[in-house]
Amino acid sequence: MATESRTDPKGADAVSTLAARDEVAEARYHRVGFIVLFALLVVAPFVLYPVFLMKALCFALFACAFNLLLGFGGLLSFGHAMFLGMAGYVSAHAAKVWGAPPELAILAGTATATLLGVVAGFIAIRRQGIYFAMITLALAQMVFFFCLQAPFTGGEDGIQGVPRGVLFGVIPLTQSFAMYYTVLAIFAIGFFLIYRIIHSPFGQVLKAIRDNEPRAVSLGYRTERYKLAAFVMSAALAGLAGATKAIVFQLASLTDVHWGMSGEVVLMALVGGMGTVFGPVAGAFILVAMESYLTELSAWVTVVQGAIFVACVLAFRRGVIGELEAFLRRRRNRN
Amino acid sequence: MGISVPALMGQLLIGLINGSFYALLSLGLAVIFGLLNIINFTHGAQYMVGAFVAWFLLNKLGLGYWWALLLVPVVLAVFGVVIERLMLKHLYKLDHLYGLLLTFGLALILEGVFTHQFGSAGLPYSMPEKLMGGYNLGFMFLPTYRAWVIVASLVICLGTWFLIERTKLGSYLRAATENAPLVQAFGVNVPRMVTLTYAFGVGLAGLAGVFAAPIYQVSPQMGSSLIIVVFAVVVIGGMGSIMGSIVTGFGLGVIEGLTKYFYPEASNTVIFVIMAIVLMVRPQGLFGQR
Numbered sequence: 001m002a003t004e005s006r007t008d009p010k011g012a013d014a015v016s017t018l019a020a021r022d023e024v025a026e027a028r029y030h031r032v033g034f035i036v037l038f039a040l041l042v043v044a045p046f047v048l049y050p051v052f053l054m055k056a057l058c059f060a061l062f063a064c065a066f067n068l069l070l071g072f073g074g075l076l077s078f079g080h081a082m083f084l085g086m087a088g089y090v091s092a093h094a095a096k097v098w099g100a101p102p103e104l105a106i107l108a109g110t111a112t113a114t115l116l117g118v119v120a121g122f123i124a125i126r127r128q129g130i131y132f133a134m135i136t137l138a139l140a141q142m143v144f145f146f147c148l149q150a151p152f153t154g155g156e157d158g159i160q161g162v163p164r165g166v167l168f169g170v171i172p173l174t175q176s177f178a179m180y181y182t183v184l185a186i187f188a189i190g191f192f193l194i195y196r197i198i199h200s201p202f203g204q205v206l207k208a209i210r211d212n213e214p215r216a217v218s219l220g221y222r223t224e225r226y227k228l229a230a231f232v233m234s235a236a237l238a239g240l241a242g243a244t245k246a247i248v249f250q251l252a253s254l255t256d257v258h259w260g261m262s263g264e265v266v267l268m269a270l271v272g273g274m275g276t277v278f279g280p281v282a283g284a285f286i287l288v289a290m291e292s293y294l295t296e297l298s299a300w301v302t303v304v305q306g307a308i309f310v311a312c313v314l315a316f317r318r319g320v321i322g323e324l325e326a327f328l329r330r331r332r333n334r335n
Numbered sequence: 336m337g338i339s340v341p342a343l344m345g346q347l348l349i350g351l352i353n354g355s356f357y358a359l360l361s362l363g364l365a366v367i368f369g370l371l372n373i374i375n376f377t378h379g380a381q382y383m384v385g386a387f388v389a390w391f392l393l394n395k396l397g398l399g400y401w402w403a404l405l406l407v408p409v410v411l412a413v414f415g416v417v418i419e420r421l422m423l424k425h426l427y428k429l430d431h432l433y434g435l436l437l438t439f440g441l442a443l444i445l446e447g448v449f450t451h452q453f454g455s456a457g458l459p460y461s462m463p464e465k466l467m468g469g470y471n472l473g474f475m476f477l478p479t480y481r482a483w484v485i486v487a488s489l490v491i492c493l494g495t496w497f498l499i500e501r502t503k504l505g506s507y508l509r510a511a512t513e514n515a516p517l518v519q520a521f522g523v524n525v526p527r528m529v530t531l532t533y534a535f536g537v538g539l540a541g542l543a544g545v546f547a548a549p550i551y552q553v554s555p556q557m558g559s560s561l562i563i564v565v566f567a568v569v570v571i572g573g574m575g576s577i578m579g580s581i582v583t584g585f586g587l588g589v590i591e592g593l594t595k596y597f598y599p600e601a602s603n604t605v606i607f608v609i610m611a612i613v614l615m616v617r618p619q620g621l622f623g624q625r
Binding site: 076078123124126127129130131133134135137138139141142145146148149259263266270299300301302303304305306307308309310312313314317 | 368374422425426429431432433435436437439440441442443444445446447448450451559560563564566567569570600603604606607608610611614615618
């Protein structure tokens with residue numbers, strides 16, 4: 001990139017001022033987005049059902065973690081359920097059997113997902129594109145069978161009746177408001193962490209690898225390491241979401257490690273907008289809302305999900321937030 | 336450890352049966368991927384639909400197994416043409432991942448509709464009379480139907496291999512896989528070839544569904560768990576070679592059968608473990624080229 005600016009200083013300057021203007025506008029848009037999002041989330045439990053909100057927030061974090069890998073690393077994982085589900089099982093087991101306080105249970109679940117991410121990532125990053133998706137799917141299926149057979153997961157029943165416990169020994173999480181704001185805090189931490197990661201030098205390299213891997217290699221970056229690091233971070237944050245979810249719903253079950261869950265998180269990112277900051281959050285809220293409306297028609301949920309997949313891929317590839325951003329950019333460029 | 340020959344042979348036979356399905360399905364995936372650059376996630380659902388169409392033909396129209404063998408691939412191929420013309424053809428210029436996402440969505444739709452219509456419990460499909468019974472080989476009992484499935488799928492696999500590697504039509508196909516615009520410049524109707532290739536792959540999946548109907552219960556979920564294993568098979572074999580898909584499919588089926596005998600706890604996961612090992616040692620797959 002540096003060499004290009006030397007060969008054509010004038011053109012590059014014009015491009016860079018435009019890019020700088022874009023960046024400033026984008027930062028402003030993100031700041032406004034943050035304020036609106038979190039203001040809404042703080043008052044939301046007074047208007048909406050807290051259980052619905054907590055479910056949506058757990059999935060939003062999960063989808064953001066997934067989007068970190070797909071939207072910014074260009075790696076489509078079709079096995080992210082393994083991190084969500086496995087972390088959920090460990091967190092539930094720690095809270096129920098070992099009697100760990102919620103913060104430690106969640107930490108244990110997250111740590112397990114991170115470790116699993118190191119192993120799975122090490123195997124999966126050996127291939128790209130479609131193969132990467134198939135490999136992660138197969139690895140997740142392996143974890144699914146492990147969870148089905150391992151004694152501590154409770155097989156088909158899962159781990160039920162997990163105690164929510166007392167956070168830091170002072171805040172009893174049995175009250176739904178205390179639980180809600182804890183989940184919101186965890187979501188906020190995860191969300192800002194992802195925001196920092198994608199805007200750090202590391203994130204820039206990741207995007208460069210996504211756009212043109214051979215070029216990144218030729219510039220001297222060990223792309224494998226970057227991809228593995230992104231994979232592990234994504235796994236850890238997905239694990240954080242899963243571990244929290246298990247504590248909130250007092251349940252860890254096979255649903256969360258099933259391939260259907262891996263597909264659902266792909267759909268959330270797709271509907272909201274892959275590679276956007278707020279897209280996965282929007283996608284998670286849309287899908288969780290849709291599912292709670294359609295609960296009585298369980299078979300139709302799959303059909304509707306499938307139809308949304310098809311519609312998004314054929315006609316709506318940028319997703320809700322992606323379309324919104326494109327609209328804002330068009331308007332800005334006109335002015 | 337004492338080895339019981341009939342039990343071992345029984346598991347080997349089941350392994351060969353599973354291997355036939357892995358081979359048939361991974362073959363279809365490889366043919367489709369070669370020309371369309373799309374991983375057909377709907378493959379498992381199309382296999383399931385194939386079994387259901389066979390069930391439908393028998394129970395609603397009174398057309399038996401042999402008719403099903405003939406009609407189901409045709410029905411599924413027409414279905415494939417519709418999908419390719421309506422949807423897939425818009426995706427060839429985009430990132431390969433969109434093809435995966437679209438076909439995944441289609442798989443969800445099919446599975447959901449059939450679950451809604453028929454429930455999750457399986458429907459029985461009665462075996463054709465001519466293929467009932469079996470042979471006593473002395474050391475084991477060989478059911479005729481299972482022998483038939485293994486032989487028939489082997490013949491179809493080798494036939495497909497011959498069609499693609501040894502005929503003129505196949506040479507067009509291979510050339511288009513290498514460089515489609517150039518083949519089109521020579522006057523070959525490549526878009527039509529793409530459509531027919533997809534139809535052929537889907538027809539193979541439907542045929543596998545007919546083979547499966549009398550052995551397994553015909554259920555909406557029969558495809559989804561199978562297709563994930565087939566993906567692992569494809570990763571292990573690499574999608575570069577037709578013969579590679581066939582050998583890997585049958586081989587992994589046998590390995591799975593042996594695992595079921597010697598260490599049953601690992602029988603569900605052994606193929607995934609092998610996939611991980613192969614990726615460590617030879618990331619491009621056993622028969623793949625870089």
